[in-house]
Amino acid sequence: MSLIVQKFGGSSVADAESIKRIASRIVETRAAGHEVVVVVSAMGDMTDELLDLAEQVVPSVPSGRELDMLLTAGERISMALLALAIKNLGVEARSYTGSQAGMMTDAQHGSARIVDVTPGRVREALDIGAVAIVAGFQGFNRLTGDITTLGRGGSDTTAVALAAALDAEVCEIYTDVDGVFTADPRVVPKARKIDRITSEEMLELAAAGAKVLYIRAVEYARRHGVTLHVRSSFNHNEGTLVVNPKEGEIVEEPIITGVAADLSEDKITVVGVPDVPGKAAQIFTIVAQTNANIDMIVQNVSTTLNGLADISFTLPKSDAPGALAALNSQKEAIGFESLQHDDKIGKLAVVGAGMRTNAGVSARLFTALYEAGINIEMISTSEIRISVVTRAETINEALRVVHTAFGLDADTDAVVHGGTGR
Amino acid sequence: MSLIVQKFGGSSVADAESIKRIASRIVETRAAGHEVVVVVSAMGDMTDELLDLAEQVVPSVPSGRELDMLLTAGERISMALLALAIKNLGVEARSYTGSQAGMMTDAQHGSARIVDVTPGRVREALDIGAVAIVAGFQGFNRLTGDITTLGRGGSDTTAVALAAALDAEVCEIYTDVDGVFTADPRVVPKARKIDRITSEEMLELAAAGAKVLYIRAVEYARRHGVTLHVRSSFNHNEGTLVVNPKEGEIVEEPIITGVAADLSEDKITVVGVPDVPGKAAQIFTIVAQTNANIDMIVQNVSTTLNGLADISFTLPKSDAPGALAALNSQKEAIGFESLQHDDKIGKLAVVGAGMRTNAGVSARLFTALYEAGINIEMISTSEIRISVVTRAETINEALRVVHTAFGLDADTDAVVHGGTGR
Numbered sequence: 001m002s003l004i005v006q007k008f009g010g011s012s013v014a015d016a017e018s019i020k021r022i023a024s025r026i027v028e029t030r031a032a033g034h035e036v037v038v039v040v041s042a043m044g045d046m047t048d049e050l051l052d053l054a055e056q057v058v059p060s061v062p063s064g065r066e067l068d069m070l071l072t073a074g075e076r077i078s079m080a081l082l083a084l085a086i087k088n089l090g091v092e093a094r095s096y097t098g099s100q101a102g103m104m105t106d107a108q109h110g111s112a113r114i115v116d117v118t119p120g121r122v123r124e125a126l127d128i129g130a131v132a133i134v135a136g137f138q139g140f141n142r143l144t145g146d147i148t149t150l151g152r153g154g155s156d157t158t159a160v161a162l163a164a165a166l167d168a169e170v171c172e173i174y175t176d177v178d179g180v181f182t183a184d185p186r187v188v189p190k191a192r193k194i195d196r197i198t199s200e201e202m203l204e205l206a207a208a209g210a211k212v213l214y215i216r217a218v219e220y221a222r223r224h225g226v227t228l229h230v231r232s233s234f235n236h237n238e239g240t241l242v243v244n245p246k247e248g249e250i251v252e253e254p255i256i257t258g259v260a261a262d263l264s265e266d267k268i269t270v271v272g273v274p275d276v277p278g279k280a281a282q283i284f285t286i287v288a289q290t291n292a293n294i295d296m297i298v299q300n301v302s303t304t305l306n307g308l309a310d311i312s313f314t315l316p317k318s319d320a321p322g323a324l325a326a327l328n329s330q331k332e333a334i335g336f337e338s339l340q341h342d343d344k345i346g347k348l349a350v351v352g353a354g355m356r357t358n359a360g361v362s363a364r365l366f367t368a369l370y371e372a373g374i375n376i377e378m379i380s381t382s383e384i385r386i387s388v389v390t391r392a393e394t395i396n397e398a399l400r401v402v403h404t405a406f407g408l409d410a411d412t413d414a415v416v417h418g419g420t421g422r
Numbered sequence: 423m424s425l426i427v428q429k430f431g432g433s434s435v436a437d438a439e440s441i442k443r444i445a446s447r448i449v450e451t452r453a454a455g456h457e458v459v460v461v462v463s464a465m466g467d468m469t470d471e472l473l474d475l476a477e478q479v480v481p482s483v484p485s486g487r488e489l490d491m492l493l494t495a496g497e498r499i500s501m502a503l504l505a506l507a508i509k510n511l512g513v514e515a516r517s518y519t520g521s522q523a524g525m526m527t528d529a530q531h532g533s534a535r536i537v538d539v540t541p542g543r544v545r546e547a548l549d550i551g552a553v554a555i556v557a558g559f560q561g562f563n564r565l566t567g568d569i570t571t572l573g574r575g576g577s578d579t580t581a582v583a584l585a586a587a588l589d590a591e592v593c594e595i596y597t598d599v600d601g602v603f604t605a606d607p608r609v610v611p612k613a614r615k616i617d618r619i620t621s622e623e624m625l626e627l628a629a630a631g632a633k634v635l636y637i638r639a640v641e642y643a644r645r646h647g648v649t650l651h652v653r654s655s656f657n658h659n660e661g662t663l664v665v666n667p668k669e670g671e672i673v674e675e676p677i678i679t680g681v682a683a684d685l686s687e688d689k690i691t692v693v694g695v696p697d698v699p700g701k702a703a704q705i706f707t708i709v710a711q712t713n714a715n716i717d718m719i720v721q722n723v724s725t726t727l728n729g730l731a732d733i734s735f736t737l738p739k740s741d742a743p744g745a746l747a748a749l750n751s752q753k754e755a756i757g758f759e760s761l762q763h764d765d766k767i768g769k770l771a772v773v774g775a776g777m778r779t780n781a782g783v784s785a786r787l788f789t790a791l792y793e794a795g796i797n798i799e800m801i802s803t804s805e806i807r808i809s810v811v812t813r814a815e816t817i818n819e820a821l822r823v824v825h826t827a828f829g830l831d832a833d834t835d836a837v838v839h840g841g842t843g844r
Contacts (some may be wrong), residue, residue, distance in 0.1 A: 016475065016478035016479045020479060024606070027708050050499065053438065053499070053503060054502075054506060054786055055501060056437075056438035057438045057441050057442060057503050057506055057507045057510070058506045058507060058509075058510040059507055066502045066505040066506050066509065066515075066517060067502070068505070069498060069501070069502040069505070069517055070498070070499060070502035070503060070506070072498070073495040073496075073498040073499045073502075074495075076492070076495040076498065077472065077492060077495045079491070080476075080488045080489070080491040080492035080495075081475060081476060081479050081492060083488040083491070084476060084480045084483055084488050084489065084492070085479045085480060087488065087601075088479070088480040088481075093488070094487070094488075095488060095491055100567065121567065145522065145543065160645070177802060251454070389822075
């Protein structure tokens, strides 16, 4: 008898009908002879509604133990309803809060990290033949005795952490798409579902803007050797397996596994920086103090005789105002001429583990973009990824031509479901 | 520095504005130099909405650990919002679930009884100067590790139990009326607010249909010597003190403290019961097996020569069908002739500790009803209460004439607020 962890997001438990539908699905898995642990998010927009309520009481409500106490009510509702629905189908079910399920975290309210998982009560429920349902997104700090939340993507992380602690065969992440695609099917109609991807590639895709899985959950799965299966809750098709090949294991690695686009970043260029040692360090120390999350960095060689260089970097849109203010306040100390703020950039990334052993990937990428008349503004690479920055308005076209150039196009268009894409 | 427990019901935390209003009130109490423990119910109709949701998933959802898990989400939301509102006013506040506050109960989901209260974390919060907010209505069973709920009036009971465990000076029950009245002001406009009432009298009034306090909470207060203060959350008037006079303490006891009416019961008459020993026992054993909550019982003397008697009893409307079915199924064994089911009765009770030492109370009651042309169908008495059953349609008139007859009328009409009356 193998143990399967199944995670259902908010859209899968949005209303009574959805809850009954996934209850049937869970009971099917149980009837097939598996032990089943289910992780659920809050219903539909519940978390946003609770946040709205908090904002009505206290404008710009700070994170902290009280906000976490509030938000964790959401999963409590969905998990109890799901347990009732499963019991109504004749299968015993028990729901557990994060604290009851042993999700121990640090005390960082709003973005707590899991420090230990002690799912004794979940194991007991399985031992009596029950389906165990665990609230996603939430944990418990043993020192303070307080309830915590894990932040964005927290329910995925809960599922992966439980799968690791219970040595599950697989952690199934249910969503409203059929799996991980070679590109976003809403932009690239000929995108193909990926049958199998390494967690390393999945990490790069997620970091590059693929929304189907959260980076933290993939990291956790990679570190603990958990196999993920991203699949649709609307059909029984096989989805995408996210695997962790063992050291030395030979896996067939396509050169390019997928492409992803990201419109969530801005570009800041520090113009006319004296081209002397230490200036870049000075600039990024100042920016780091604003807690900005810097992504790509390019320093232009000083091409003029005045000994000045330009330094450009990208960062999340929400971090840009703080970084600009900090740099401006130190303008004289750094000695730059001006700042440029570009909020119309798009980032495209091609990811593939086979890139390691295949030359010519960047050449093929740059050629495809050139032939489509798309200008490249910045380039950054890792061992298994190449990212380029282009104009935001050309990003969808870029995604399509690159997808075609690397032979990823399917014969037919992908079926795109409605929904939020998570 | 004295400790005050303040309990706010669902209508006091119905929306963001109400929550901010009571937050100010709590902060005032804190600023006056008191330690403050607050007990809150779920917001407005939240509990009913959660029940509706459960019914959509599972028709006629049974009580149990999952339903309790669901319902306890309600207080979690209100208490966290209230804590945020108080902190926003510059006063430290911490919210605690029933389990965090040490409300230990038995395992009877849906109507758990408190077995122990260990409010160590509440005490710690007070010691650092914070307002402690505790979720009403909920507890925790230590043996099963499961969350429980206390049933109707549970938040009042939570407040009283915390007041007892923390040795509070007073337990303030906030409501949308000014206190306990000599009769329901919506029916008897000249009803007066009672300044002071013994818990014994309050118990009788609550049992007789006064809705302002729940019987279990008053019982708990009486047993543990907790003083209650029932008052309005809409003004700062003194409300009604519910006190526990010490043995031998001389208190001025009015003959009649208040009158109450109750339309929630039906009457069942077992007609033509053989007038032999053991028949009443047989009948009430059968009824008790349906878990019906029998209130008044009257056995008519057999006035005919056939040796048959009639036995009438009252019980909650919802218990009547089960009791009738059970009796009918044993018709031959008991040997009665027929059953009469009367769902149009009203019960009126006059309550007063001074009754013990004053003759003539029943005479004055019966005379008042007679003069108003109201027929009495059943009578039952305790040491400090007389109850009569009349036709349901005469009950309001009965309440007014009795209120007047015992000199309870105020000079002016009471101000009746809107709201549900709790």
